[in-house]
Amino acid sequence: MLCLGIESSCDETALALVEDGRLLGSVLASQSDVHALFGGVVPELASREHYRYLGPLFDELMQRCGTEPDSIDLVAVARGPGLLGSLLVGVAFAKTLALGLGASFLGVNHLHAHLLAVGLERDLTFPALGLLVSGGHTHLYRLESPWRCLQLGRTLDDAAGEAFDKVGKLLGLAYPGGQLMDALARAGVASPGLFPRPYLDNDNLDFSFSGLKTAAAAYIERNFGSAQWPRPLRRIEDAPESLRNCCASFNAAVVETLCAKVERALKRHPDLRRLLVAGGVASNSLLRKRMTELMRERGGDALMPSRALCTDNAAMIAYAGWLLGSAGYRHDLRMETIPRGRRIPDDMFCAASCASKLQTD
Structure with a gap:
C-alpha cells in the first residue's frame, strides 16, 4: 500500500x-x-x-x-x-x-x-507508555495498538513546549526559543532549587506548567532587567554565564517534572516496559538522556525518534x-x-x- x-x-x-x-x-x-x-x-x-x-x-x-x-x-x-x-x-x-x-x-x-x-526507525511493540511533549500538548497515553491509544494524563494549561518558547521570548532568544534554550542549557549549570517542579503535589497524571512559567518570568524580571546581550539572541557564544545557568535550571525543572509523572504512570501500569517519547520537546537533550536512564533502571527501554521526526x-x-x-x-x-x-x-x-x-x- x-x-x-x-x-x-x-x-x-x-x-x-x-x-x-x-x-x-x-x-x-x-x-x-x-x-x-x-x-x-x-x-x-x-x-x-x-x-x-x-x-x-x-x-x-x-x-x-x-x-x-x-x-x-x-x-x-x-x-x-x-x-x-x-x-x-x-x-x-x-x-x-x-x-x-x-x-x-x-x-x-x-x-x-x-x-x-519512531516506528519508521525502530520496531514497535505494544502495549507501551506514550509521552507526548510538544508546543501545544503534554500528554501521557497507554498504547494498546496503533489504533487504540488511551489517554492517562493531559496538559491543563501551558504545555512544556509552550513554556519553553514563552520563557525563551522573555529572555530575548530568537524564535523558536525552545531549541536555543536546550543548547544554552547544555553550556550552563543548573541550580536545583531555582525553579519549582510544578503540579507534583497531587496523585494524578496531568500536567500544568503555567506556575513554572510565572516563576521564571518573576526571576527574569528581578535578575535580568538591566542585563545586556544581543536581542534576539541567536548564538550561544553571545550568552553570559548567568543566562546559560538560568536556561539549564529551567530545563532541569521541566525535565524532572516529566520524569516524575512518567514514573508515576509506570507504577500504575507495571506491565509496561516500553516508553515512546514524541513531540518537538522530545528532541531536548536532557529529556532524551533522563528518559533513557529511567527506563533502563526499570529493565525496559525508551524509544525516541530522530530529531527530524520529533x-x-x-x-x-x-x-x-x-x-x-x-x-x-x-x-x-x-x-x-x-x-x-x-x-x-x-x-x-x-x-x-x-x-x-x-x-x-
Whole structure:
C-alpha cells in the first residue's frame, strides 16, 4: 500500500510517501521565518502559507520519488488537533486529491501520529507508555495498538513546549526559543532549587506548567532587567554565564517534572516496559538522556525518534496512515476537522470488517 501523508496542523507544510512501512520521500516548507517577525505563529498567515505551498510541494514529492499520482492508494491527512484554518487547508486538499485519484481517505490524529513516528526507525511493540511533549500538548497515553491509544494524563494549561518558547521570548532568544534554550542549557549549570517542579503535589497524571512559567518570568524580571546581550539572541557564544545557568535550571525543572509523572504512570501500569517519547520537546537533550536512564533502571527501554521526526512532519502522518490503512481503517469525505481544544472522535470505520459483513450477509 502506498500512502500519501499531509501535515498542516500549525506552521509546517509537509507531504510524505510511505509504502509498506518504508519512507520513500518527504518534502517540507517551514514558515518559521515568517512567524519569527511576530514572535509566534499568526494563524491567518499560517493558513495562507499552507494554501500557497501544498500544490507545489505535492508536485515536488511526486518528482523526487518518481511516482505517478494515480499509484497512491491512500491519502492520509492530519485532521487535528491544531489551528483550525491550517487544518482546513490541508484536509480540503487531501479530500480533493483522494476524490480525484479514486484513492481511499483517512484522517489521522496528529498526536497519535507523533507517538507512532519512531516506528519508521525502530520496531514497535505494544502495549507501551506514550509521552507526548510538544508546543501545544503534554500528554501521557497507554498504547494498546496503533489504533487504540488511551489517554492517562493531559496538559491543563501551558504545555512544556509552550513554556519553553514563552520563557525563551522573555529572555530575548530568537524564535523558536525552545531549541536555543536546550543548547544554552547544555553550556550552563543548573541550580536545583531555582525553579519549582510544578503540579507534583497531587496523585494524578496531568500536567500544568503555567506556575513554572510565572516563576521564571518573576526571576527574569528581578535578575535580568538591566542585563545586556544581543536581542534576539541567536548564538550561544553571545550568552553570559548567568543566562546559560538560568536556561539549564529551567530545563532541569521541566525535565524532572516529566520524569516524575512518567514514573508515576509506570507504577500504575507495571506491565509496561516500553516508553515512546514524541513531540518537538522530545528532541531536548536532557529529556532524551533522563528518559533513557529511567527506563533502563526499570529493565525496559525508551524509544525516541530522530530529531527530524520529533517536530511536525508528514512522514509520521503517512506512516500512521499506512498502519491504520493496512488494518482496513478509513474515513469517508464527510470527516470533520478538529481544532485544538476539542476531543478527536473515534469515528474511523474498518473497510475490511464492512466487506466481511457484506459477504456474510
